[in-house]
Amino acid sequence: MRAFKNWLVAVVGATGLSAGSAFADYALNMREGVTATSQANYEIHMIIFWVCVAIGIVVFGAMIYSMIAHRKSKGAVAAQFHESTLMEIVWTVIPIVILISMAIPATKTLLAMEDTSNADMTIKVTGVQWKWKYDYVDGAAEGVSIISSLHPDHNEARLLKTGQTTESLRAQFGDQYLLDVDNPLVIPTGQKIRFLLTAADVIHAWWVPDLGWKKDAIPGFVNEAWTKVDKPGVYRGQCAELCGKDHGFMPIVVVAKDPADYAKWVESQKGAAADAAAAADRVWMKDELIAKGEKVYNTNCAACHQANGAGLPGAFPAIAGSAIANGAAAAHVDTVMNGRAGTAMAAYKSILNDVDMAAVLTFQRNSWGNSGSVIQPADIKAVR
Amino acid sequence: MSHEATHDGHDDHGPAKGLMRWVTTTNHKDIGTLYLLFALVMFFIGGAMAMVIRAELFQPGLQVVDPQFFNSMTTVHALVMIFGAVMPAFTGLANWLIPMQIGAPDMALPRMNNFSFWILPFAFSLLLSTFFMEGGGPAGGWTIYPPLSLQMGDGFPFMIFAIHLAGISSIMGSINVVVTILNMRAPGMTLMKMPLFVWTWLITAYLLIATMPVLAGAVTMLLTDKFAATSFFSAAGGGDPVMYQHIFWFFGHPEVYILILPAFGIVSAIVPTFARKPLFGYSSMVYATASIAFLSFIVWAHHMFTVGMPVVGELFFMYATMMIAVPTGVKVFNWVSTMWKGSMTFETPMLFAIGFIMMFTLGGFSGLMLAIAPADFQYHDTYFVVAHFHYVLVTGAIYSIMAAAYYWLPKWTGNMYDETLGKWHFWISTISVNVLFFPQHFLGLAGMPRRIPDYAVQFADWNMISSIGGFVFGLSQLMFVVVIYKAIKGGKKATDQVWEGATGLEFEQLSSPPPYHSFNEAPVIK
Numbered sequence: 058m059r060a061f062k063n064w065l066v067a068v069v070g071a072t073g074l075s076a077g078s079a080f081a082d083y084a085l086n087m088r089e090g091v092t093a094t095s096q097a098n099y100e101i102h103m104i105i106f107w108v109c110v111a112i113g114i115v116v117f118g119a120m121i122y123s124m125i126a127h128r129k130s131k132g133a134v135a136a137q138f139h140e141s142t143l144m145e146i147v148w149t150v151i152p153i154v155i156l157i158s159m160a161i162p163a164t165k166t167l168l169a170m171e172d173t174s175n176a177d178m179t180i181k182v183t184g185v186q187w188k189w190k191y192d193y194v195d196g197a198a199e200g201v202s203i204i205s206s207l208h209p210d211h212n213e214a215r216l217l218k219t220g221q222t223t224e225s226l227r228a229q230f231g232d233q234y235l236l237d238v239d240n241p242l243v244i245p246t247g248q249k250i251r252f253l254l255t256a257a258d259v260i261h262a263w264w265v266p267d268l269g270w271k272k273d274a275i276p277g278f279v280n281e282a283w284t285k286v287d288k289p290g291v292y293r294g295q296c297a298e299l300c301g302k303d304h305g306f307m308p309i310v311v312v313a314k315d316p317a318d319y320a321k322w323v324e325s326q327k328g329a330a331a332d333a334a335a336a337a338d339r340v341w342m343k344d345e346l347i348a349k350g351e352k353v354y355n356t357n358c359a360a361c362h363q364a365n366g367a368g369l370p371g372a373f374p375a376i377a378g379s380a381i382a383n384g385a386a387a388a389h390v391d392t393v394m395n396g397r398a399g400t401a402m403a404a405y406k407s408i409l410n411d412v413d414m415a416a417v418l419t420f421q422r423n424s425w426g427n428s429g430s431v432i433q434p435a436d437i438k439a440v441r
Numbered sequence: 442m443s444h445e446a447t448h449d450g451h452d453d454h455g456p457a458k459g460l461m462r463w464v465t466t467t468n469h470k471d472i473g474t475l476y477l478l479f480a481l482v483m484f485f486i487g488g489a490m491a492m493v494i495r496a497e498l499f500q501p502g503l504q505v506v507d508p509q510f511f512n513s514m515t516t517v518h519a520l521v522m523i524f525g526a527v528m529p530a531f532t533g534l535a536n537w538l539i540p541m542q543i544g545a546p547d548m549a550l551p552r553m554n555n556f557s558f559w560i561l562p563f564a565f566s567l568l569l570s571t572f573f574m575e576g577g578g579p580a581g582g583w584t585i586y587p588p589l590s591l592q593m594g595d596g597f598p599f600m601i602f603a604i605h606l607a608g609i610s611s612i613m614g615s616i617n618v619v620v621t622i623l624n625m626r627a628p629g630m631t632l633m634k635m636p637l638f639v640w641t642w643l644i645t646a647y648l649l650i651a652t653m654p655v656l657a658g659a660v661t662m663l664l665t666d667k668f669a670a671t672s673f674f675s676a677a678g679g680g681d682p683v684m685y686q687h688i689f690w691f692f693g694h695p696e697v698y699i700l701i702l703p704a705f706g707i708v709s710a711i712v713p714t715f716a717r718k719p720l721f722g723y724s725s726m727v728y729a730t731a732s733i734a735f736l737s738f739i740v741w742a743h744h745m746f747t748v749g750m751p752v753v754g755e756l757f758f759m760y761a762t763m764m765i766a767v768p769t770g771v772k773v774f775n776w777v778s779t780m781w782k783g784s785m786t787f788e789t790p791m792l793f794a795i796g797f798i799m800m801f802t803l804g805g806f807s808g809l810m811l812a813i814a815p816a817d818f819q820y821h822d823t824y825f826v827v828a829h830f831h832y833v834l835v836t837g838a839i840y841s842i843m844a845a846a847y848y849w850l851p852k853w854t855g856n857m858y859d860e861t862l863g864k865w866h867f868w869i870s871t872i873s874v875n876v877l878f879f880p881q882h883f884l885g886l887a888g889m890p891r892r893i894p895d896y897a898v899q900f901a902d903w904n905m906i907s908s909i910g911g912f913v914f915g916l917s918q919l920m921f922v923v924v925i926y927k928a929i930k931g932g933k934k935a936t937d938q939v940w941e942g943a944t945g946l947e948f949e950q951l952s953s954p955p956p957y958h959s960f961n962e963a964p965v966i967k
């Protein structure tokens with residue numbers, strides 16, 4: 058296959074139709090990526106591409122020749138042949154042979170891609186409108202949980218009619234506009250990582266081109282995929298399945314750290330987790346909760362209910378003046394913990410921890426003229 | 442001069458006068474015209490939405506519309522183009538041409554014909570009216586995947602009902618086509634003598650009858666999931682959102698062939714005329730069409746490689762999809778062989794037909810690439826797919842419809858269209874459509890997902906180029922309207938044969954324009 062490909066590159070390059078090297082420079086082609094899967098996919102993509110180029114040269118060549126040579130204005134007289142069983146057989150069999158020779162490497166690559174066995178660690182990925190949640194299921198970082206949303210600076214720049222242009226965005230964000238998050242996913246290099254993908258509300262798809270695949274995250278179901286990155290680095294991607302209003306604004310950032318750096322990172326996360334656990338056990342002041350709740354609200358709820366609590370008529374209800382946010386705490390807690398089936402209101406039970414949940418509820422109950430009560434982390438713990 | 446032409450207006454009544462002619466007509470030519478004009482209007486409505494999309498994507502940042510409205514633009518653009526423009530245009534062509542090509546006086550079920558057309562304006566008014574309801578138009582993609590589609594506002598049931606109506610219209614139209622072709626052929630017009638346009642439509646009609654009810658079922662289940670507390674597609678209630686995708690694509694993949702098979706028939710009529718040489722491999726064309734139709738039922742899940750199917754399923758759908766390239770290839774090779782050693786001229790219909798063959802083949806190539814399942818894990822849901830289906834649909838289906846309009850317009854109106862303007866239309870469209878869609882291959886490969894209103898700056902250059910191509914392509918379609926208008930109004934008289942190399946009953950036995958009722962007496966088939 059490789060020799061065939063090189064031969065084709067040479068032929069096509071020589072006819073000046075395309076210069077292979079131009080591909081890399083102008084981001085015209087698929088990225089080779091940093092995993093065995095992405096490289097295998099790149100290879101197979103290039104093979105099928107050149108196969109198409111070759112067939113194209115033959116077919117278009119014949120057409121163009123015919124259009125030049127067999128035109129009436131040149132005095133061409135039409136032949137009257139109109140069938141040939143031999144030709145029909147030839148141009149049925151040759152494509153079949155080409156396709157079979159394509160199917161073999163494709164099958165091999167696919168089988169390797171789908172083999173999630175013998176993983177070193179597992180990370181659960183949950184798509185939520187419009188952010189990603191990562192749970193480290195086992196390994197050194199077991200119990201660590203990350204919520205990853207579009208970086209606040211980008212979130213501000215992408216608002217309608219803020220007068221942004223290509224230049225202003227490039228000046229501010231380089232080539233990372235919309236591809237940066239507040240909290241990235243951190244993985245160790247050299248380990249086979251198994252991903253379990255699911256979603257809380259609608260279907261999303263988790264895609265980092267450099268890893269070589271995307272996979273749907275489907276509410277109520279768990280999909281599997283895997284990766285093994287050898288080179289430390291930052292790899293960026295995006296949600297690839299339409300998931301509503303802010304589908305274009307839920308990027309993915311994967312930071313691959315070598316084992317030593319990864320261990321350090323795990324330590325820092327464990328410390329933060331311990332602090333969080335301690336925080337959940339104490340009684341909070343109202344102001345503290347409101348201040349924290351505002352942050353939680355802005356990253357998790359404002360996309361729908363809006364920063365001013367007014368919602369979007371017809372799609373997302375207002376929290377300001379809402380009967381739920383002003384009524385009994387239990388109903389409010391239940392709405393946010395369990396969501397509303399069949400609507401865009403997802404269940405936040407598994408997305409927010411006790412402190413964040415208590416904080417956001419308290420914030421909603423005490424903002425925009427709402428006159429509600431305080432909900433403590435312990436209240437949330439009690440209903441879990 | 443044919444028998445029919447000399448008797449024009451003698452024993453048959455002409456059309457009624459005024460608006461009621463169009464409301465109550467049961468004449469296949471009138472209904473064909475209605476369908477075609479409706480399709481043209483929809484083409485511009487869908488096109489206007491595409492212009493909004495390309496304007497927003499002209500550069501990064503949000504300048505024109507908010508993301509929710511953007512999503513409703515992509516969704517309704519696709520629904521309007523597929524169900525409102527391409528399908529009615531093909532049905533219009535079927536109405537005009539099938540009776541004339543098989544030597545029948547009219548369609549078999551003329552009243553149903555009237556009804557199936559007049560449903561459409563209501564269907565699409567309903568669909569477009571959702572923009573004025575709380576929550577706005579549908580924004581979950583033309584594929585209407587749950588659970589996202591269930592988040593739609595008040596317009597949801599109206600959208601579903603619009604799809605039901607459009608589906609009923611298609612089914613009735615298809616039944617009419619099947620009954621007409623099977624029962625009303627002139628004596629001697631055996632199946633294997635029928636023009637390929639008739640053949641491809643016969644097979645398309647079966648595809649429609651088989652798949653439209655599947656779509657209707659799927660969207661009805663959405664409706665009950667939303668309003669009747671069923672959970673067909675909700676995991677929380679024991680259902681499965683992926684099930685919807687299987688049902689949808691069981692309709693959806695045959696649907697893409699519904700959108701292209703009649704195009705194959707059109708091109709198979711035009712190329713021989715302008716090559717002055719019979720179609721190469723007529724019977725292999727018929728068999729290829731039939732095998733494509735069969736295969737189109739067993740490849741649906743290639744749209745779903747990333748949903749997490751078992752690997753055996755992925756392999757099956759990959760192999761089956763690769764297979765479908767074989768009969769498609771046979772068609773292309775047959776067209777090229779028809780051109781080979783012909784005596785070609787390049788009037789506008791031929792230009793569009795050749796444009797079709799080349800650019801449809803390009804779309805076939807990217808289709809072949811998408812069929813490679815592991816690579817599709819990179820391509821899927823990116824601009825690469827957007828480029829693929831626009832090559833097969835715009836430079837495929839739409840180009841064939843334009844070719845057909847130029848080819849048969851002189852027959853229908855009795856007047857030659859403006860050839861110079863036609864050629865300008867072709868060349869400007871062809872250059873701009875490639876500026877519009879070719880760079881989208883690069884964008885997709887470089888990592889730009891589809892259905893997003895805003896993107897990273899490294900995608901800026903190609904998007905700007907693509908948008909410019911889009912604006913030029915959109916504007917240049919106004920030329921098409923001018924051409925049609927001028928040809929209806931007058932112009933050089935067309936001969937009965939219209940084109941030097943044209944064959945078939947409509948060119949050999951009917952005047953240009955044909956009498957209001959043609960073939961009241963069955964023609965003699967040589």
Ligand code: HEM
Nearest residue numbers: 697700701743744766805808809811812821822826830833
């Ligand atoms: C050689 C023949 C073809 C092959 C092998 C092929 C293959 C494919 C594959 C594998 C996909 C899914 C890509 C993805 O989403 O990842 C796709 C998408 C699509 N194809 Fe084709 N295709 C072919 C011809 C056609 C034709 C003739 C049409 C219509 C005229 C068509 C219309 C479409 C459309 C509309 C989509 C996108 C659907 C969506 O996601 O909204 N294709 N094709």
Ligand SMILES: [Cu+2]
Nearest residue numbers: 296298300304
């Ligand atoms: Cu998304």
Ligand SMILES: [Cu+2]
Nearest residue numbers: 694697743744
């Ligand atoms: Cu398909």
